[in-house]
Amino acid sequence: MSVCDNRTASAALLTVSRHNTRGLQPDFLFLMGCPLLLCLSVLLFMSSLATGQISIYHLQTTEQPTPIPGDLTTGQRTEQPTPILGAPFFPVGPEAITLTQSDGNYEPVLLEEAFTYAGKVHTQLYLSMDGYVAFYVPNIDELPNPQLGKDVIAPLWTDVEADEGGRWTYEQATNGSLIDAATAEINSMFPNVNFSASWVFVSTWENVPLEVASGVASFQVVLASDAGDVSFILMNYGTIPSIPSAYWLAGYDMKNSDFVTISLNDSSELSSTSNINIPGRWAFPVHTGPIGPPVPEIFYPYWHGTEMYFSENNESAVPIPLQRAFRFFGSYEYTIYVNKNGLLTFSEPLDEPSPDNTANINTDLVAPLWTDFEIENSEKVIYQEVTGGPLLYQATQDINNMFPGNYFDASWLFIATWETMSFENNTGSATFQAVLVSNGADVSYVMLNYGPIDSTDQYFVAGYASTDGNSNFIPETDTLNLSSSSNVQIPGRWVFQVATPQPTPCQNLNCAWNEACMPINGAYGCGCGGFNSRPNPDTFDAIETCSGSTGSLSLSRCQLFEAGYPAEVLHLNDRNCIGQLEYDRLVFNFDSNSNLCGTTLENNDTHIIFKNNVGSTDGMGVISHVGGINIAFSCVYPLIQSISMPMAIEATGSIYSKELSTEGSYQISMTPYPDPSFNTPYSGTVTLEVNQQIYIAVKVEQFDGAPIGLALDNCWATPVNQIDYYIRWDLIVNDCPNPADGTVAVLQNGVSTSSYFSFRMFTFTGFSSQIFLHCQVHLCLLESGNCAQPCDGQMFRRRRSVDVYDSASISMGF
Secondary structure (H helix, E strand, C coil): CCCCCCCHHHHCCCCCCCCCCCCCCCCCCCCCCCHHHCCCCCCCCCCCCCHCCCCCCCCCCCCCCCCCCCCCCCCEECCCCCCCCCCCCCCCCCCCCCCCCCCEEEEEEEEEEEEEECCEEEEEEEECCCCCEEEECCCCCCCCCCHHHHCEEEEEEEEEEEHCCCEEEEECCCCCHHHHHHHHHHHHHHCCCCCCCEEEEEEEEEEEEECCCEEEEEEEEEEEEECEEEEEEEEEEECCCCCCCHCCCCEEEEECCCCCHHHCHHHHHHCCCCCCCCCCCEEEEEECCCCCCCCCCCCCCCCCCCCCCHHHHHCCCCEEEEEEEEEECCCEEEEEEEEEEEEEEECCCCCCCCEEEEHHCCCCEEEEEECEEECCCCCCCEEECCCCCHHHHHHHHHHHCCCCCCCCCCCEEEEEEEEEECCHHHHHHHHEEEEEEEEECCCCCEEEEEEEECCCCCCEEEEECCCCCCCCECCCCHHHHHHHCCCCCCCCEEEEECCCCCCCCCHHCCCCCCCCEEEEEEEEEECCCCCCCCHHHHHCEEEEEECCCCCEEEHHHHHHHHHCCCHHHHCCCCCCCCEEECEEEEEEECCCCCCCCCCCEEEEECEEEEEEEECCCCCCCCCCCCCCEEEEEEEEEEEEEEEEEEEEEECCEEEEECCCCCEEEEEEEEEEEEHHHCCCCCCCCCCCCCCCCEEEEEEEEEECCCCCCCEEEEEEEEEECCCCCCCCEEEEEEECCCCCCCCCEEEEEECEECCCCCEEECCCCCCCCEEEEEEEEEEEEEHCCCCCCCCCCCCCCCCCCCCCCCHHHHEEEE
């Protein structure tokens, strides 16, 4: 296949949107002035390096790639080409071998060209179904292990369910379109390397099911070598489900070295994150020689970071958005500028040489070696942000050894290394490193490490400065001495604590595990942490509970605080009724007895309603960007219920519990008694004779002491246990005894939460001796005075709507 000359290929590229690299389809690219069959099958576009962003786009032509020489493996070749998974994946070509290994197994692959990794030349690798490449014989179903200490490359080391579907392929090439594509893409990501691939290996896991997660995963590993000193690992990700953290690992390892991990909060983030600004792609240049302790030994490993060559675009600094905030004295920093003149800044780049007087510094900065450097070709800065893995353990150990008694636990690192930087006056060069260390909250350290540094007569500054007056500079007048001096008895290392725990605010707040202490408007409180998904933010994740005459409203403390409403400024209608903290929730309680808290009681034709509000006093902090807050909530109870009491063999009282979604709950009981004292109910096995007087108590629970009454609307009996059976005998009709049954007496009705009536036992002709009792009741406000109408011998239909909401049963035998 021929390749167009640069002039023709450049003319072939039209403007392409750079905002959605993964969604770009091949049809959106057009070729002009270049015969389609003479161009590369994969073209790459790179956005301006001045922005620090690189976007890769792929164009697949109709020409088939040059066939790859046959492999010496036993896999099966595909019959037809597979469609491209899409950026950032390399296409699966027609010569790719489809593997059919069983679950957890591996495929030995003879390499078409020797590959040097970790100082050893390999002619064979082992491709594991479980998402990694090993240069040793792997164990079947080996769990992900960051302390493995072996030569392994793992795009997604997890338990793949090979027997359940998906597709697993690999291919390798020493010439053709795959070589061209790898060369072009690697040079676009690492422009100063001048890389020319001589061998490429690609393995793709496409829609493979996982053992420990629902859904399928698509990912790919690409190994590329120039048959010399330079090799690259590319890891490409499509859809990745969320996998429990103990069951996945991504990165690479070398014997006698730390496992280089892709540190993310969740495996699903692999599809959208990157270390080279191409979502879903992670790229690593790897040393072909053996890797042991960093040189110098006090340096943190940096060879797998992101390299910046300032000479490419004459930029003085590159802004890097941080995954987590770094506390630098009184401020929380979310962006770092890596400056070519040997310093880190937070608010803006700073490209000027170091000042002659440190008193003139008026910005927050960390300066491992702030001076004037000449930018030619070899000078570079490598940086990386670390949120997991062995480097955090190393930083934890280092800080606790240097500052015993602080009990520090590192959760975040930012490492920037200036490598072979040439002094402006050509007096030599310097290699040095700045490591920012944080516990993810309020404790931070700055570690400055110095490698080989020549002596120079240039003015320089080393140390840190902040706008609030906290500054500390290394008292050396010769750069040569930086590599041998120290404030922690480790030659070449200076360490400073740049943020200490707040004396009281955070300690007294007792933030929950999913909250984080943070300042807003000058006041500290518990905001939502990284593991808090902030559910239902419009209502502060409100949870309302109603039970009888009591109610409560539970709100998310961290959501309230982030909206500008700390717990201490919120209250119910009665300002003395404040919320109580229950773990990460702020709970407001009221009841209609001794703790009204400004609760109002209302009723309509169908419901009784308790109402209250959560409001705020003055906001928090020195200033406020929010107004007042008012959260109205209510407990609603249906007025009318129906309750049934079947009479069976055993005399037992039952309770009917009414629970409605978004409504309150209460209980109604119906209990038989032998006499009008209503002291001791029937229990056990009893025998009731026909025409024997029986006394019935109907009670509503949980409203004792509240101004609420229970009224009997209608009570009736049926010969079967069916509330709406067509044969029935009325006992109470419209609050009053049925005049057709002279044995019925309403003893108490509508004056409290208990009502009583009695009647004489009877049986239904032609049915069994059992009868089943049912009542329809309603709740009412006693102060209204019309809970139950007087019974003067005439029954009047009550002018109100009647809603039968539910029924319940009580078993009782005679």
